[in-house]
Amino acid sequence: MTAQDQLTVGTAELEELAARLSPGALTTDPDVIDAHSSDEALFCPREGAIALVRATSAEEVQEVMRFATEHRTPVVPQGARSGISGGANGSPGAILLNVSKMKDVVRVNEAERLVTVQPGIINQDLKDHLAPFGLSYPPDPGSVALSSIGGNIATNAGGLCCVKYGVTRDYVRSLKVVLADGTLTTLGPETAKGVAGLDMRHLFIGSEGTLGIVVEVTLRLIPALPDPFTAIATFPDERSGLQTVADFMAIGGEPSLLEFLDGSSLKMLNAYGDFGLDSDAGSMLIMQVDRNPADSEAEMSRFAEVAGRCGALDVAYSDDPTDSAALIAARRMIQPAYEKFAHSHGGGQLLDDVCVPRTAVPEFYDHLKRLQKSSGLEIALVAHAGDGNTHPSVFFDAGDAEEVAMAEEVFAEIMRVGLELGGTITGEHGVGYLKKDWLPHELDEGSRRIQVAVKNALDPLGILNPGKMLDAL
């Protein structure tokens, strides 16, 4: 949708919409709008929203979409705004449609191992709600305590345990979504199997608010996860740690979590908190197995053997849940640790999300090293290494135009290298605004055509999250 297509929406029209919503749901207070106009990404435009609606029901979401269609007004769906690609950022003339108040658990169906929730519920709150039932919803993005289930679905969020348990998509049975014209529809049956018609449910998962708004979801659950055994291995350099991952997976390793932190990340984490990590190490792997004790112990030994062969400095493991929780808590602190480092080095951080075949990660790392050398910029790497999903962060002085330009070049080059190695520009964070210009590089002509056709069919006025994901196709 271009600016010319938009009809002007003024105070009178917004008052008319406000009257159709619950009291206080709509605000035009510029400060409140400003405070809700961005997610966690840097370097993405956020200006221009004209109103914020904090919806309390599917009916209110429908009202907003009917109004938006009538007035050709852009709408930016928002969950908890923990995204890191600018997908939930404001855009000119848009209504920010935030569903974080819709956070009820509608029902738990123990017999079918299903839970139905509203989209605004925070992932960890859902996990906590399910624990007394002995049930578990595995997907666990690093932002598990911050992000909403609706946002997780809209980005098909991954996380730490995907290497064994898969991503958000693998747990979605059924979605209720509001379409651009305000129609409420149910996508997918709640049954374990179902092939009636085209699979619209999966089309909406990962669509980043560009096709409709998720207002309810039924998720598949599994029995509560057992306490894991956790191994920690340190290495003299990055490559030996990454080679361990490739070799361990190649011999049939079955971790429930396999995370990589490079030497820079270890130093930044230790500077952020007292985690007791070996900041002299060149890299570290955290590996978990959550099978029965005998099998878990055997897997730990296999891992230690491979790590040893690759030159590990030290490998230790524990079956104490407190140790495991402390290590994972430290791993989850990496983004605040990066932010602390960035703040004392000019404030700039660009975070990539390139996923490559696991075996290509060591080569990918060599490219990062070369980029670091040629650009002179600090690049730190954490990775959901068992999946080949890497998160290189490029740090720079945000006040120095030359460094900003260089960082943007490096950020783009990382995506180019990822594609060259058979990977994708985004494994889990989504395209949003930040990577939209790179989407055409990844998709072939046929795929681009299909995506544009789907978008036009479902959102003919182009009012759903314009300027984001599909904008450059």
Ligand SMILES: Cc1cc2nc3c(=O)[nH]c(=O)nc-3n(C[C@H](O)[C@H](O)[C@H](O)COP(=O)(O)OP(=O)(O)OC[C@H]3O[C@@H](n4cnc5c(N)ncnc54)[C@H](O)[C@@H]3O)c2cc1C
């Ligand atoms: C510290 C940190 C660690 C992170 N770690 C991970 C990780 O390990 N794995 C991972 O995948 N991500 C990670 N993320 C990114 C982010 O948390 C996820 O993308 C998350 O799924 C976003 O959820 P949200 O509720 O915050 O959505 P938002 O940021 O509000 O929105 C994200 C996108 O979804 C759309 N959207 C939101 N809600 C809806 C809805 N109900 N209907 C339709 N569209 C909607 C928005 O328009 C936007 O395009 C991390 C972020 C942070 C800050």
